[in-house]
Amino acid sequence: MPGLPATYGPLAAELQRLAAADRRPISAAFELTSRCNLACRMCYVRRPAACAEARSSELSTEQWLDLAQAALDNGMLFLLLTGGEPLLRPDFFEIYTPLTQMGLLLTLFTNGTLITERVADLLAGAPPSRTEITLYGASAEVYEAVTGVPGSYARCCAGIEALTARGVPLGLKTTLTRQNVGELGAMREMAHAWGLPLSAGWLLSKRRDGADSEVEKCRLSFAACRELEAANLAPVTELIEAGLLGADAPSAADVPSFHCYAGKASFVISSVGEMSPCIDLIKPAARPLEVGFAAAWQEVQDFVDAAPPLDPVCSSCDARAFCPRCPSWSARETGTLSEPVPYLCELAFARRDLYAGWDHV
Amino acid sequence: MSCPQTESRIQEGIGNVVVKRDGRFVLQQVSGEYLLVPIGSQVMDTNGLVTLNDTGAFLWRLPLEELSVGELAAALAREFDVDISTASADVQTFLDEITGMGLM
Numbered sequence: 001m002p003g004l005p006a007t008y009g010p011l012a013a014e015l016q017r018l019a020a021a022d023r024r025p026i027s028a029a030f031e032l033t034s035r036c037n038l039a040c041r042m043c044y045v046r047r048p049a050a051c052a053e054a055r056s057s058e059l060s061t062e063q064w065l066d067l068a069q070a071a072l073d074n075g076m077l078f079l080l081l082t083g084g085e086p087l088l089r090p091d092f093f094e095i096y097t098p099l100t101q102m103g104l105l106l107t108l109f110t111n112g113t114l115i116t117e118r119v120a121d122l123l124a125g126a127p128p129s130r131t132e133i134t135l136y137g138a139s140a141e142v143y144e145a146v147t148g149v150p151g152s153y154a155r156c157c158a159g160i161e162a163l164t165a166r167g168v169p170l171g172l173k174t175t176l177t178r179q180n181v182g183e184l185g186a187m188r189e190m191a192h193a194w195g196l197p198l199s200a201g202w203l204l205s206k207r208r209d210g211a212d213s214e215v216e217k218c219r220l221s222f223a224a225c226r227e228l229e230a231a232n233l234a235p236v237t238e239l240i241e242a243g244l245l246g247a248d249a250p251s252a253a254d255v256p257s258f259h260c261y262a263g264k265a266s267f268v269i270s271s272v273g274e275m276s277p278c279i280d281l282i283k284p285a286a287r288p289l290e291v292g293f294a295a296a297w298q299e300v301q302d303f304v305d306a307a308p309p310l311d312p313v314c315s316s317c318d319a320r321a322f323c324p325r326c327p328s329w330s331a332r333e334t335g336t337l338s339e340p341v342p343y344l345c346e347l348a349f350a351r352r353d354l355y356a357g358w359d360h361v
Numbered sequence: 362m363s364c365p366q367t368e369s370r371i372q373e374g375i376g377n378v379v380v381k382r383d384g385r386f387v388l389q390q391v392s393g394e395y396l397l398v399p400i401g402s403q404v405m406d407t408n409g410l411v412t413l414n415d416t417g418a419f420l421w422r423l424p425l426e427e428l429s430v431g432e433l434a435a436a437l438a439r440e441f442d443v444d445i446s447t448a449s450a451d452v453q454t455f456l457d458e459i460t461g462m463g464l465m
Contacts, residue, residue, distance in 0.1 A: 004394060008409040018392035026391065077391050077398070103387025103398040105410070126401040129408055169408055 012105075015077065020265035024075035025297050027266035029279050030067070032095065033058055033084040034271045038111055039148035040136065042177055042204045042218035044280065044332065049088055058271045061091045063289060065098055067269060070293035072102055080107045081128075082279070084271065087114040093122055100126040107132065113152050115159030124166035133160055135174045135198070138186030145179050164194055176202035176228070177218040184228075202228060203324065203347070205332045208282055219343070226350045257327050257337065263304030267297065277304050280328035308338040322355065323348035386464065388413070388421055397421070397464070406463060416441060420455050425465060430456070 005011045019026035037049040047054040059067075068079070079099065086092060087110055099106060108123075112133035115123075123131070135156065137143030143153035163170050172191045176184060184200060191198035202220050207213040220228070258264070263277030270276065274285040275296045284303040288296035307327050314320055317340075325344045327337040334341060385403040389396045395418035397411035413421060419440055420433060428436075430452050438448035459465050 004412050006412075011410060011412070015391060015394070015396075018394070022392055024392060075391060077389065077396070100404075101387075101400050103389050103400055105398060124405075127404050129404055167405060169404070 012078070016261055016265050019075065020261050022075075023264060023301060025071060025265065025267050026075055027078040027080075027261065028071055028076050029080040029082055029266075029268040030064060031082055031084065031268060031270050031279065032064065032086040032089055032092070035088055036083060036085040036111070037088055037113060037149065038085070038136075038152055040146055040175075041148070041214040042146075042175065044205050044208050044213075044215075046084065049085075054271070058089075059269075059273045059289075061094045063273065064095045067273075067288060067293070068099055068102065068104075070288065072104065074293055074297065077105060078107070079104045080109065082109040085111055085114065087119065097122075097126065105129045109134075110159075111147075111152075111156060112159035112163075113149075113155040115162055117162055120159070120162035120166055120168070123163065124168050127168045129169060131163060131168060131170050133163075133170065133172055135160075135172050135187055135190070137180045138183040138190055142180050142183050146177060160194060160196070164196065170196055172196050172198045174198065174200050175204070176200055176220060177204065178220060178224075179218065181220055181224060181228075200228075203344075205280065205329060208280060208332055210335070222346050222350045225347055226354055229351065230354060257307035257309060258304045259326065262328070263300050267300050275300055278328050281331055283331070308336075311338045311340055313340050314338075317345075317348070319345075319348035319352040322351035386411075388418060390418070395421075411462065411464065416451055417455055420452065425456070 005014055016026060018024075031045075033054070034045050034047045035049050035051055035054050036043070036046045038046075039048070040046065068076075071079075081096065081099075086108065089095070096106075106128040108128040108131045110131065110133055112135075133156065135143075136146040137153065140153040143156070144150055147153075160170070160172070172187075172194075174180070174184070174187055180187075181202070188198055202225060204215045204219050206215050258277065260266075260278070262281075266278070268276050268279045268281075269288070270282065270285075273287060273289050274282065275288050276282060276285065277300050284299055286296035286299040286303075291299075309315075314323070314325065317323070323344050324347075325341050329341050329344060330336050330339050333343065384401070385399065386397045386407075387400055389398055395413040395415070397413060399407040399409075416437060420437065423433060423436060425433070430449060433452045433456075434445055434449040437443070437452055438445050441448070443451075456465070
């Protein structure tokens, strides 16, 4: 066999690395809709499920399939289907089923509330390699305080159970807010009882489109973030593994503005057909259906390559290694691609104080 | 080498080479690497990727169920300019591996 890793995670990582070196778009996300049947206050993208304007601007079934074929022809292997809530689209399976025959590794992000027995049967017949359901609480009271929709907790649990009963590969995740952080332990217990992994995220950004957001009322305090990270060292481990922390960390001048694979091996297409480097960015809004896939991909690469370098405040910051800021974060919080994000500055300072000396471990 | 009995669809585009063989896997060539990607219900049994080397990818394109080990070895020997005993051993190893992985 060739000199590739034998296990899936390292293999996928190596394929992404090779693709980035060749500037091949191996990973994609199709945001099939920006609409959602839940109404989470902290969401960066959501538009109402019944929004006629949003619905009428979404790409058609045929347009999504044309884009998938074009992306496949240009090197796509990993494809995430997300939203909004992708299962809101009445034609979801008209898009999904042909994709399952193309030779792609599909991932589906969903809130789970629309997974009926019929939907579970259809997914089990040709499952994504991975489905991820976001759990917003461990009780109806808290879950629905976050989602704003009565009955959504029971429907989410039913969706999870329908997929687990059929053996569909599934993982759970949660977005922690001030409203539900107290139920993290209970959510872990629920996941354990279902035999499923649960990951948690708690960095909440403003809306991608710049519209008003209630995110600041939902964000955890820095003390709460620090407490969570102290109990779960994964974020720091990831920073060390990424080479951003510790004795071998690169200097600020050596770190490209986009230090992930966005615009180098991965891209996103929004519900209206605009291509960008990552799901948190709406620029450069390249139009593959109008200019062709390859030209749109080139436009995305050019956008990433032209991104400004680190702001001097960031490059001289002694907490930089602990900071998750990237051009996408700056875009959502400041409207630029490089300015410091005060929310993340505070978090980075808190991490620096907590993890001082970690690089000697 | 042509394989008239195999329903193969080969696309040679800018990026991937995609070969459909038996309705359970698609052979993709990504960044020069050969990968078998499970499709449809096969994801339930093979959730991930199978990597193939050049000889494995060549053999995968042949109608494996319809040819003898000798015929496969002869095809391999011609394609890669190796002696027949080496080719036979390679074919047997390949068949053992993919059978063991439930791919046939």
